[in-house]
Structures are given as structure tokens and as C-alpha cells.
Amino acid sequence: MDLTQIRYFLALSRTLNFTRAAEACNVTQPAFTRAIQRLEGELGGPLILRERSLTQLSELGRSMLPLLQSTHDAAEAALSRAAEHRRGADDAPLRLGLAPGLDGIALTSVLREVASRVQGLDVRLRRDAGPALVEALLAGDLDVALLPETGALPDRLNRWPLWSERIAVLLREDHPLAAAPAVPAAALDGASLVAPGMPGEAGPDWTPAAVAFARLQEEHGIRAVGRHAASCHPEAALLVAAGLGVGLAPEGAVLPPGIVARPLAAPEIAYPVILSAAAGRPMNRAVSAFVKLVRAARWNAGRMMGVA
Structure with missing residues (x-):
């Protein structure tokens, strides 16, 4: 039949x-x-x-x-x-995740190159916390994501290290520590501290800033007299601008006017920024081109210096 x-x-x-x-x-x-x-x-x-x-x-x-x-x-x-x-078949969606605190400006040249190579490029960019990006990758809601690696990733995800991101101290421009090239951790002892996702608060994710503060507490005995939490780095910077304290954030975090970032020193705390995608999942033309270009680039503190 x-x-x-x-x-x-x-x-x-x-x-x-x-x-x-x-x-x-x-x-x-x-x-x-x-x-x-x-x-x-x-x-x-x-x-x-x-x-x-x-x-x-x-x-x-x-x-x-x-x-x-x-x-x-x-x-x-x-x-x-x-x-x-x-x-x-000519459609080429690219669902890209980007963690807060990461400067996405460097990706413009990568996306421009992908657009020149791939007809029908359709980009969907999502800003979200690292754990949410991981869940979206596993669920198939994102193709690829740039995120901080502050803990172990599920085995189902590929990880490609790109650069090392340092933790910085956020200060008002008129703060006495703003004149220094770096801020030693000891200077934070007894200060009022602002950070996104502070440990102990109900609900927020453990962001790099929160993980850094936990290390300062546990390994170096740094104690804050007051702790303020915000859902993301820009909001933490707003609290700093309001005079509620000094902040912690990734060095590449976008800051409002009047706020400066100085590297944390003694100790310096850094973590890897990685490119991640679900292992074994087929990639379309756009995703494949993006992954190849990002992995081939030479990165320096979140800035693309060229192609390896």
C-alpha cells in the first residue's frame, strides 16, 4: 500500500x-x-x-x-x-545569555562578525543571574551563555574559560578610599557593605560579590557593621551612591555616574568567566559561529584583544 x-x-x-x-x-x-x-x-x-x-x-x-x-x-x-x-532553514536564531556584572560591549564585535557570516541571524539577548542562566541552558531556552563560574556546573554543560574577572570595591567619588589605586580588604572591616545577593538574605542568588564577601568573612575575618542587599550590581551601585556604604561587584560591572570601582587587594579575589552551552546539543549556524569566534578570541579582563 x-x-x-x-x-x-x-x-x-x-x-x-x-x-x-x-x-x-x-x-x-x-x-x-x-x-x-x-x-x-x-x-x-x-x-x-x-x-x-x-x-x-x-x-x-x-x-x-x-x-x-x-x-x-x-x-x-x-x-x-x-x-x-x-x-x-535560512533562519539562524541565537539565544544568548549574559550574567549581570559582565560588560557586554566586547560582544558587539563578535555579533557583528556573526551577522556578516550568517544570513537570517536572529539574536535574543537575556540578562539574568548565573543560576537562572544555567537552568535556561539545561532546559533548552538558551543556546549559549557567558557567566561567572563561582561554583561547579552540571556535567551536562560544556565550559570554555575566557578570562578572569576580579572583584572590585564600589565607592562614591568623594570617598577617601577612591583616591587609592586599589582597596585592601582590611579597609572594609567595620564598614557598611552593599552587595548583590548577599548570603543570608531570602531568595537572592549567590553572585560573585556575595561569594567574595563570604570569603572575606571566613578566610580573613572581615566583618561589616551593616549589610545592604540588592538584586543586581547596578542596584547595588545605586545604594552606594545613596551613601549607604561601599560595595562589592565584578570589575566589569556598569556603574552609574559618581561611582568608581577600585580593585580589591590583599587579597585579590577573581573568578573565571566562561562560555557555556549544553553538551551534545546540536548547534545551528549562528550558534556555531558565535561559539567559534568567542573561543578563538583573546580576552583580557572582559575586553577582546584579537583572535588567537
Whole structure:
């Protein structure tokens, strides 16, 4: 049984006339008749009863009609879906995640190069906390993400280290420590501190700044007299600008006017920024080009210095 035989039978069931059904199927009547006879042989009985000028479906034909119609419709749907896929073959979506605190300016040259190589590029950029980006990668909602590696990633994710991001201290421009090239950790002891996702607060993620502060507490005995939490680095900088304390943030965090960032020293705390994608998941043209370009680039503190 093939789809041509089914199509011929459906046409015959509508017209109940071999001549008109053959014409509707654009085939000669002898070829049409032979196809119907082969289908009857495969199904084990006559599908059409012909009595002089009266032609009608047999009992077998009536019982087979809905089944063969469903088979025909399913085949047509499959062909339509395949055609839609072929028409969309030129589409090249790139669903990109970027963690807060990472300066995305360096990605403009990468995206410009991808756009020059890949026709139909369709970029979707999402800013979100590292754990949320990891979940989106695992769920297939993102193709690739740049994020800080402050803890172990699931085995299902590939990781490609790009650069090392230092933790900086956020200060108002008029703060006494703003004149120094770096801020020693000891200078934070007894200060009022602002950081995104401070440990102990309900709900926030453990951001790099929060992880850094935990290290200062546990390993170096630094204690803050007041702690203020914000959901992201720009909001933490706003609290610093309001005079609520000094802040911690990645060195590449975008800051509002009046706020400066000075590297944390003694100790310097840094963490790797990585490119991540789900292991084993096929990449389209856009994702593949983006991954290759990012991995081939030479990075220095979040700035692309060239291609390796």
C-alpha cells in the first residue's frame, strides 16, 4: 500500500465514478483502475461495488475510508511540516545569555562578525543571574551563555574559560578610599557593605560579590557593621551612591555616574568567566559561529584583544 493508492481511493470514494476520479487525479483510467485493484488485493477484498450504472463503497470500503483518510491526512501534515522546516532553514536564531556584572560591549564585535557570516541571524539577548542562566541552558531556552563560574556546573554543560574577572570595591567619588589605586580588604572591616545577593538574605542568588564577601568573612575575618542587599550590581551601585556604604561587584560591572570601582587587594579575589552551552546539543549556524569566534578570541579582563 502506498500513498498514491490511498489518494486514488479517496478520490473514488468522493466521485463514485472511475472516469471522473482518474481525471481528478490526472492519471489514465486503466492506470487508476490497476492501482485500485492492487489496493483491494492488499486489503483482502473489494472496496467498490459496481452494479450496472450504480457504483458504491463496499462494506470493507466503508470501514477502510476513515482509516485511509487519517493516513492521508497524517502524510500531508508531515509533508507540510517538512516544507515549513525547509522554508525556515535560512533562519539562524541565537539565544544568548549574559550574567549581570559582565560588560557586554566586547560582544558587539563578535555579533557583528556573526551577522556578516550568517544570513537570517536572529539574536535574543537575556540578562539574568548565573543560576537562572544555567537552568535556561539545561532546559533548552538558551543556546549559549557567558557567566561567572563561582561554583561547579552540571556535567551536562560544556565550559570554555575566557578570562578572569576580579572583584572590585564600589565607592562614591568623594570617598577617601577612591583616591587609592586599589582597596585592601582590611579597609572594609567595620564598614557598611552593599552587595548583590548577599548570603543570608531570602531568595537572592549567590553572585560573585556575595561569594567574595563570604570569603572575606571566613578566610580573613572581615566583618561589616551593616549589610545592604540588592538584586543586581547596578542596584547595588545605586545604594552606594545613596551613601549607604561601599560595595562589592565584578570589575566589569556598569556603574552609574559618581561611582568608581577600585580593585580589591590583599587579597585579590577573581573568578573565571566562561562560555557555556549544553553538551551534545546540536548547534545551528549562528550558534556555531558565535561559539567559534568567542573561543578563538583573546580576552583580557572582559575586553577582546584579537583572535588567537
